Amino acid sequence: MRIDIxxxxxxxxxxxxxxxxxxxxxxxxxxxxxxxCPSAGSMDLLPNQVMNLLQLGKVDKVLSSKTIWVCAACxxxxxxxxxxxxxxxxxxxxxVLVLRENIDYTKIPPPEVETLPAIALVSNFRKLTA
Amino acid sequence: xRLAYYPGCTLKTTAKSFEDSALKSLxxxxxxxxxxxxxxxxxxxxxxxxxxxxxxxxxxRNLIRVLEMGEHRVIVLCSMCYNTLKRANLLVxxxxxxxxxxxxxxxxxxxxxxxxxxxxxxxxxxxEIPDKIKEKVKSPLxxxxxxxxxxxxxxxxxxxxxxxxxNPTIMNPIIExxxxxxxxxxxxxECCGSYQTVSNxxxxxxxxxxxxxxxxxxxxxxxxTSCPLCQFNLDRRQKEVMExxxxxxxxxxxxxxxxxxxxxxxxxDATRFDLNYIDPKGVLK
Numbered sequence: 001m002r003i004d005i006x007x008x009x010x011x012x013x014x015x016x017x018x019x020x021x022x023x024x025x026x027x028x029x030x031x032x033x034x035x036x037c038p039s040a041g042s043m044d045l046l047p048n049q050v051m052n053l054l055q056l057g058k059v060d061k062v063l064s065s066k067t068i069w070v071c072a073a074c075x076x077x078x079x080x081x082x083x084x085x086x087x088x089x090x091x092x093x094x095x096v097l098v099l100r101e102n103i104d105y106t107k108i109p110p111p112e113v114e115t116l117p118a119i120a121l122v123s124n125f126r127k128l129t130a
Numbered sequence: 131x132r133l134a135y136y137p138g139c140t141l142k143t144t145a146k147s148f149e150d151s152a153l154k155s156l157x158x159x160x161x162x163x164x165x166x167x168x169x170x171x172x173x174x175x176x177x178x179x180x181x182x183x184x185x186x187x188x189x190x191r192n193l194i195r196v197l198e199m200g201e202h203r204v205i206v207l208c209s210m211c212y213n214t215l216k217r218a219n220l221l222v223x224x225x226x227x228x229x230x231x232x233x234x235x236x237x238x239x240x241x242x243x244x245x246x247x248x249x250x251x252x253x254x255x256x257x258e259i260p261d262k263i264k265e266k267v268k269s270p271l272x273x274x275x276x277x278x279x280x281x282x283x284x285x286x287x288x289x290x291x292x293x294x295x296x297n298p299t300i301m302n303p304i305i306e307x308x309x310x311x312x313x314x315x316x317x318x319x320e321c322c323g324s325y326q327t328v329s330n331x332x333x334x335x336x337x338x339x340x341x342x343x344x345x346x347x348x349x350x351x352x353x354x355t356s357c358p359l360c361q362f363n364l365d366r367r368q369k370e371v372m373e374x375x376x377x378x379x380x381x382x383x384x385x386x387x388x389x390x391x392x393x394x395x396x397x398x399d400a401t402r403f404d405l406n407y408i409d410p411k412g413v414l415k
Contacts, residue, residue, distance in 0.1 A: 018180060018181075019179045019180055019181065020178070020179075020180070021180050038320050038321050038337065039321070039323075039333070042330075042333055070326075070330070070333070072321055072323060072324040072325065072326050073175070073178065073324075074282040074286065074321030074324070075282060075286035075287045076282075076286065076319075076320075076321065078286070078287050079286050079287055079288060079295045079296075086178075086287070088178060088287075089178045089179075092178035092179055093178075093179060096179045096182075105329075106328060106329040107329055108328055108329060112328070112331075115366075116327070116328060116362075117140050117143065117144040117145065117358060117359065117362050118139040118140050118143055118144070118171075119138075119139065119140040119145075119174055119208070119210060119358050119359045119362075120325055120327050120328050120359055120362060121328060122139070122171060122173070122174045123174040123175045123210070123324065123325035123359070124325040124326075124328040124329065126173060126174060126175050126185075127175060127325055128325075128329065
């Protein structure tokens with residue numbers, strides 16, 4: 001399969017690199033991010049697969065994944081990446097691109113609200129709503 | 131010693147046990163925490179998207195309040211507040227343009243921010259005075275094994291870390307000063323699931339099961355933390371864990387200041403064990 005470089009370096013990928021201030025092309029697919037990710041079991045794409053898809057210009061596959069909403073930005077991948085990529089910021093860039101289309105990714109069951117601490121509610125809204 | 135202190139919203143509500151135990155036990159160590167006037171929510175999470183400068187305003191405003199007190203250092207207890215204030219501060223220190231933008235936007239503030247405040251976590255102060263802590267202990271907590279849980283934001287990312295990202299030990303001197311024994315457990319820096327507790331509770335229940343079980347299997351009698359969200363998840367979510375896993379052994383999850391207050395022999399209005407879901411009194415006797 002041949003992929004045209006123009007297909008890869010599209011508008012969305014440019015936005016990801018601007019928002020995250022990271023270069024996805026420096027990833028060499030060692031898989032350390034996926035090996036250490038505590039949420040990998042709940043993800044449909046592993047963190048290294050997210051990086052790989054971005055390298056191939058398949059940004060839409062990443063934006064429609066469950067993975068970017070499961071990631072809680074714990075920075076385990078970011079501190080372990082041998083190439084110094086802040087993967088948590090790449091995930092945030094992907095979330096932000098979706099959220100800015102005015103789509104919210106949280107539903108709070110009403111009886112739960114009263115039991116949840118402020119810190120949980122505020123961070124949840126900050127991360128999962130536009 | 132008087133220190134400027136940023137509490138954050140949760141220390142005034144569900145984590146009141148953190149604040150009460152800290153203020154009362156610190157005063158025995160001759161440390162008085164003076165609350166910043168007119169503080170506001172820090173935003174709880176540091177904004178990771180490069181153009182989200184608006185979200186840096188809340189933490190920076192709090193640092194302006196510190197300057198207005200005539201202070202250049204602020205003590206934070208909550209891990210999430212610490213991380214957010216610390217990283218916003220580092221951002222404006224290295225990025226003059228962003229600092230100028232924030233100052234221009236906050237033009238109604240009488241004080242301009244200049245990046246000069248140091249954001250410090252309470253553990254960084256306490257690690258310097260283990261002997262002083264030891265002096266104040268009423269009855270040493272002999273035989274008690276304690277699992278220090280750091281979670282994410284005290285030790286990651288590197289620019290905000292107060293200790294090693296993989297093997298932090300900064301709570302150990304405090305635990306040892308109280309006469310207890312710190313135990314290593316492999317989940318001490320594993321994320322508890324954080325805010326996923328709101329809309330993806332099952333994920334946090336599973337994580338709580340793994341983290342608490344790991345501490346138990348390493349013979350810990352209780353878990354210590356400094357994050358109100360980790361405390362909520364690891365403590366309250368044990369209810370669901372107990373329903374789902376009959377083999378599960380519950381463990382109390384305390385703020386490190388609660389254990390300190392207990393070691394100092396302070397009463398219930400300082401230890402505030404009434405706010406813990408898993409009662410620590412079974413382990414502490």
